[in-house]
Amino acid sequence: MxxxxxxxxxxxxxxxxxxxxxxxxxxxxxxxxGATGAAPPAPSPEPSGAECRTSVQGSRVVAHCHNPYPTADRVQLHTECARWWDVDADGRPVTVGPGRTVRLTDRCWKEVASAWVTHGTGTGS
Structure with a gap:
């Protein structure tokens, strides 16, 4: 035992x-x-960036971006059209201030293949 x-x-x-x-x-x-003398992990960065919801209906794209954080976020809508002859588009960058919501729109002549929003920091519009 x-x-x-x-x-x-x-x-x-x-x-x-x-x-x-x-x-x-x-x-x-x-x-x-740790015998390697490694430093403790760095604190995680503050959360930032607008949350964007994108919807496609037929040939139109709409994205609503809301920024709940205290720093500005620069958002830009990108649209890829399904037809080879339909021009893909990159919308102009828009700054979303703290606590603000913006609406981004774009369209294709025919169907939309994909649409997405990119983020960056900045204060211009």
């Missing part, structure tokens, strides 16, 4: 080390875990 307890404890300790729950001695370097 004693052998079983030792084996169980040994197995649990091994699993904990593998899972990273226990840190073996010697891996502490300058207050950080």
């Amino acid at each position: 004693r052998r079983t307890h030792r084996r169980t404890r040994s197995l649990l300790a091994s699993c904990a080390v593998v899972a990273g729950l226990l840190v073996p001695a010697g891996l502490y370097a300058a207050g950080h875990v």
Whole structure:
């Protein structure tokens, strides 16, 4: 019975080390875990950018972009038409201020193959 307890404890300790729950001695370097001296991970950037919803009806594309964040976002609608002779279009970039919503529109002569919105930062319109 004693052998079983030792084996169980040994197995649990091994699993904990593998899972990273226990840190073996010697891996502490300058207050950080890891012998390589790697810095702690950088804090994640603040969320930013407008949320855009794009819809296609026939030959028309509409995108509504709302920016709930305190920094401006520059959005641009891109439309790819289905027919080879129908000209694809890139709309003009529009700045979406904090707490604002913009509506972007475009169209093809016939069917729309795809439409998407790109983002960037900026203050011009």
